[in-house]
Amino acid sequence: MPSGSFDIVVVGGGISGLLVARELRAAGLSVAVFERGEIGREASWAGGGILSPLYPWRYDAAVTALARWGQARYPELCAEWQVLSGVDPEYRPGGLLMLDEDEVTPALVWAPGAGAEVDGLNRRELADLAPGVQAPGRSAAWMPAVGQVRNPRLVRALRGVVERMGVVLRPGEAVEGLLTSQNRVDGVTTAAGRVGAGAVAVTTGAWASQLLEPFINLAIKPVRGQMLLYRATPATVGPVVLAGGRYVIPRRDGRVLVGSTLEDTGFDKRTTAAARADLEAAARAIVPALGDYPVEHHWAGLRPGSPDGVPYIGPLPGTGGLYVNAGHYRNGVVLGPASARLLADLMLARPPIVDATPYAVDRPRSGGYGL
Numbered sequence: 001m002p003s004g005s006f007d008i009v010v011v012g013g014g015i016s017g018l019l020v021a022r023e024l025r026a027a028g029l030s031v032a033v034f035e036r037g038e039i040g041r042e043a044s045w046a047g048g049g050i051l052s053p054l055y056p057w058r059y060d061a062a063v064t065a066l067a068r069w070g071q072a073r074y075p076e077l078c079a080e081w082q083v084l085s086g087v088d089p090e091y092r093p094g095g096l097l098m099l100d101e102d103e104v105t106p107a108l109v110w111a112p113g114a115g116a117e118v119d120g121l122n123r124r125e126l127a128d129l130a131p132g133v134q135a136p137g138r139s140a141a142w143m144p145a146v147g148q149v150r151n152p153r154l155v156r157a158l159r160g161v162v163e164r165m166g167v168v169l170r171p172g173e174a175v176e177g178l179l180t181s182q183n184r185v186d187g188v189t190t191a192a193g194r195v196g197a198g199a200v201a202v203t204t205g206a207w208a209s210q211l212l213e214p215f216i217n218l219a220i221k222p223v224r225g226q227m228l229l230y231r232a233t234p235a236t237v238g239p240v241v242l243a244g245g246r247y248v249i250p251r252r253d254g255r256v257l258v259g260s261t262l263e264d265t266g267f268d269k270r271t272t273a274a275a276r277a278d279l280e281a282a283a284r285a286i287v288p289a290l291g292d293y294p295v296e297h298h299w300a301g302l303r304p305g306s307p308d309g310v311p312y313i314g315p316l317p318g319t320g321g322l323y324v325n326a327g328h329y330r331n332g333v334v335l336g337p338a339s340a341r342l343l344a345d346l347m348l349a350r351p352p353i354v355d356a357t358p359y360a361v362d363r364p365r366s367g368g369y370g371l
């Protein structure tokens with residue numbers, strides 16, 4: 001039974017898919033998003049919403065380029081999406097404090113070249129800036145321009161935005177296969193039948209390798225991240241704080257997220273008692289007062305891990321009409337707007353916002369997923 005035909009079928013309704021749909025619909029194309037489960041309930045829901053890579057100086061320039069593009073636009077985009085959808089993504093420019101003493105010099109060296117602002121702080125300055133925070137060392141790095149968003153609200157807002165633009169959303173409808181004719185993708189199959197497409201964008205996050213397996217051996221794999229949510233009171237924590245690979249993220253209503261683990265456990269999304277104990281210890285070490293508050297929620301999400309942390313964005317060589325935007329690993333929120341714009345530029349043959357070469361889908365593998 002045929003169930004429609006669209007200029008573009010986007011497979012996967014996380015932040016990567018919704019942003020691609022937004023770009024292509026804005027260019028006047030008919031767009032449908034097929035999502036196996038609920039819109040925006042996987043990694044895009046589970047994440048912390050920090051609008052910067054953690055320890056950004058450790059990343060390739062290709063990640064920094066997309067991050068900088070998004071960071072410059074997030075305040076305006078969130079304001080626009082709130083007006084269009086009626087949902088506030090809670091963009092908050094609260095800054096990020098990094099307590100790892102041995103990372104302060106690399107941070108200061110990296111910042112000017114990357115166009116970022118990083119200040120070194122001594123103990124007294126740190127105590128003034130973030131009174132509730134316990135610093136292990138004598139110095140810290142302060143990144144005042146780093147913002148954050150609240151993931152569940154961001155995806156709800158984006159959903160509202162694309163619906164209003166006329167994107168067709170098909171939640172609860174998994175894409176089972178990609179249809180080709182003469183080396184060109186011309187549709188997808190779902191349990192309801194065949195859906196015709198002028199082009200298909202695969203934005204299925206941690207699951208991207210599965211759908212693309214008949215075409216390419218893509219190196220994306222799931223990397224589990226567990227998070228805790230404390231029900232604290234506003235001002236328990238000031239800025240986002242990062243220490244020893246763990247972070248605390250204060251939300252406007254006083255809730256505080258603590259994350260996150262990095263686990264190579266396949267598609268298993270269960271939480272574990274060991275991770276909870278580890279994250280609770282990290283929370284108390286960074287902000288001792290958090291020990292006074294209850295943990296309200298504990299969850300896990302599957303990051304779309306790429307070996308080098310650089311997403312795959314662009315056409316699939318050898319198969320016309322097939323595109324990918326996946327593998328954003330730990331940074332899919334901050335990299336989201338630029339990644340979607342870049343993919344749309346490539347699909348529409350517009351001048352790309354950045355050189356697309358480093359994101360090529362068929363680039364050689366490098367890196368070990370940071371595991």
Ligand SMILES: Cc1cc2nc3c(=O)[nH]c(=O)nc-3n(C[C@H](O)[C@H](O)[C@H](O)COP(=O)(O)OP(=O)(O)OC[C@H]3O[C@@H](n4cnc5c(N)ncnc54)[C@H](O)[C@@H]3O)c2cc1C
Nearest residue numbers: 012014016036044047048049050175205225301332333334
């Ligand atoms: C614990 C944690 C903390 C994080 N913190 C941050 C952070 O602070 N800042 C940041 O920038 N990033 C962060 N990230 C990373 C970020 O959340 C992800 O990179 C991003 O959400 C990936 O978005 P996505 O749309 O590509 O994937 P997803 O949100 O996983 O969406 C993919 C979608 O595809 C669907 N799908 C899969 N297969 C099919 C199919 N066959 N047919 C139809 N639909 C299908 C899935 O159901 C899913 O909804 C974090 C991630 C985690 C897990």
